[in-house]
Amino acid sequence: MPWMSSLFVLLLLLVGCSARTGEQLGACSKEQALIAENSVGRITSWSDLERFFNAHESCDDGLIAEGVSDRVGHLLESDFDGFIDIAGSASKSSFAQFVVKHLDESLNEDTLHSISRRADSCDGINEICKTLRIRTQAALDALADP
Amino acid sequence: MAATLLSPRRIRKNRLRWRRCASGRTVYAYVEGNPVMKFDPAGLSSLCFDRGSGIMSVYDKDGKLVDSYPAANNVTRSSNGPWPDGTYSYSHYNRHSESGKTGPYGSHGIHVFDVPKRSGMGVHSGRSGPKSKTLGCVRTDDESMEKLNKLHKTDPLKSIQVGGPCPG
Numbered sequence: 384m385p386w387m388s389s390l391f392v393l394l395l396l397l398v399g400c401s402a403r404t405g406e407q408l409g410a411c412s413k414e415q416a417l418i419a420e421n422s423v424g425r426i427t428s429w430s431d432l433e434r435f436f437n438a439h440e441s442c443d444d445g446l447i448a449e450g451v452s453d454r455v456g457h458l459l460e461s462d463f464d465g466f467i468d469i470a471g472s473a474s475k476s477s478f479a480q481f482v483v484k485h486l487d488e489s490l491n492e493d494t495l496h497s498i499s500r501r502a503d504s505c506d507g508i509n510e511i512c513k514t515l516r517i518r519t520q521a522a523l524d525a526l527a528d529p
Numbered sequence: 530m531a532a533t534l535l536s537p538r539r540i541r542k543n544r545l546r547w548r549r550c551a552s553g554r555t556v557y558a559y560v561e562g563n564p565v566m567k568f569d570p571a572g573l574s575s576l577c578f579d580r581g582s583g584i585m586s587v588y589d590k591d592g593k594l595v596d597s598y599p600a601a602n603n604v605t606r607s608s609n610g611p612w613p614d615g616t617y618s619y620s621h622y623n624r625h626s627e628s629g630k631t632g633p634y635g636s637h638g639i640h641v642f643d644v645p646k647r648s649g650m651g652v653h654s655g656r657s658g659p660k661s662k663t664l665g666c667v668r669t670d671d672e673s674m675e676k677l678n679k680l681h682k683t684d685p686l687k688s689i690q691v692g693g694p695c696p697g
Contacts, residue, residue: 413620416648420641424627444609445649446639448664452605453633487605489662491631525606525662 411442423450429458429465436481448485455485456494459515463501470511479511486518488525495523574684576652578602578667579693580614583659585652585669586695587680594697595680598673600652601659602691608664612650614692617642622681623651630671631656637674639666640681642689652677652689667691 411419419439426432432454443451459466459482470479486498502516578585578600585600602611620641628634635654644650652667654674661668667689669677 410646411648413643417621420623420649424625442648444647445644445663445665446634446641446651446653447649448608449633449649449666452664453628484607487607487662487664489605489633489656489664491656 411439411444415439416442416447419447420450423447423454426451426454426458429462429469432458432482433469433475433478436478440481443481449489452485452487452489455482456490456498459486459498459501460494463498467505467509467511471509483514483518486515486522488522490522492523492526495519495526499523573687574680575687576689577693577695578612578652578689578691579695580691581693584695585667585673587677587686588696589684592696596676598669598677599659600667600669600673602665602667603660603662605662605664609647610665612665612667612691613644613647615644616688616690617644617650618688619643619686625653628655630654635671635674637671637678640677640686 419442422435426435469475499519502512505512506516573590575588583601584597586597587595589595604611620643622640624638625634630636633655639651639653641651650665654669654671658670659668
């Protein structure tokens, strides 16, 4: 029964793939957290941040997450259009969601106002600008109401 | 002759100690590199963060209160939540020199603790001070972090108790 052995191999592959996915998205070990902690300060571009997201998403907590939010704020201030391009790519939707999630009230008020102005200027032209404007306003509201 | 009196375990321990010296880190940091003239009066210290009062206290090894600082654990809505109440062991210190006074961590680095099921839980300053929101960490002010770092050099932190109430 050659089809049975093929089915068995296919099942093994599926189990292997799901175990690997579980491992990748599972808890962040102490060693992984230390690597993520030392990497976050070196993020200076959207591609750096995307590499960080792919490697360390499971460690997105505490000071590591605070560092990511800080980098997201700086990148949206310095390269807003770069993010509009990323958000337009269907293959990068999970990364775009990660960026939007980190647009939060841990950022400085000045940074949030600056991003809000950029998002206002393209609201109505691009859907992601509307999302960024709403998200920024929510963060500013949370800052005003601690 | 003396070497024959040392066990292999002791020799390994000594070798590690000398390696640390060779790498520039003194094993006598707690007495500023001078174990003959100076001593460590308090031993290891610990922190206690009282959520209710917004005070973080530091104690010596005998539980005597050494200093207190303003602190908070206000977290963003999208975070994984505040630092869970409990007692946690010290993990490490990270300078994070990329962060300035109003940066995410302040100008005096972070003391990180081991918190099960959480990552990167630490004590730092930054932004507009303790009330500024974090994604899980306890935030104090820059001045307090500077004092805490000085203390940590002589009496290294060993743990933090989060939640309170803390002993007076």
